[in-house]
Amino acid sequence: EAQVTQNPRYLITVTGKKLTVTCSQNMNHEYMSWYRQDPGLGLRQIYYSMNVEVTDKGDVPEGYKVSRKEKRNFPLILESPSPNQTSLYFCASSLYSGGNSYNEQFFGPGTRLTVL
């Protein structure tokens, strides 16, 4: 089944304790991205990657790191989580045809993170 998987689905942690949210897709998509969803602020992009070893900042990258060493994986790393990073996180992937042709992004199930 074609899908984007994220782990963990739920996480409660404490301020300053490093964590990684994994994201994996099995559709051979070039483009991958992370979004966070917050009440009143909507969905905002954190980081994106056009292909392996190519990553770039989105709208709210502060406090996050990513890597793209393999095409299928795009982990989100919080080196020192803070309470303002409490949010619902989504990973997404899509085919990238080049230029400015953007296909639909398929989203993972979401990771609900609480930082105390």
Next chain:
Amino acid sequence: AQKVTQAQTEISVVEKEDVTLDCVYETRDTTYYLFWYKQPPSGELVFLIRRNSFDEQNEISGRYSWNFQKSTSSFNFTITASQVVDSAVYFCALSERNTGKLIFGQGTTLQVKP
């Protein structure tokens, strides 16, 4: 600046009613892509449709239909004969040139009552 506006925050209908969700977008790009996503109570984001700026044909998929009008910068979504399972938050989105970032509207919460 690019922007997506969904002016309807919440809509409540009774089952079998038709309902239209409005979406207005702003962009200076001549080529762009528009999307609709559904977020049911379980929380996942489900892709519904993608439309490019060159294709103004209306699209119908079962009970769902979309009306794209470049002249008014609108991409409205209609559900015919709504069902309780249609209850969800619906997001309209625009892809940003050069980055592929999805710019989402604030979403419309649709409640379909039995």
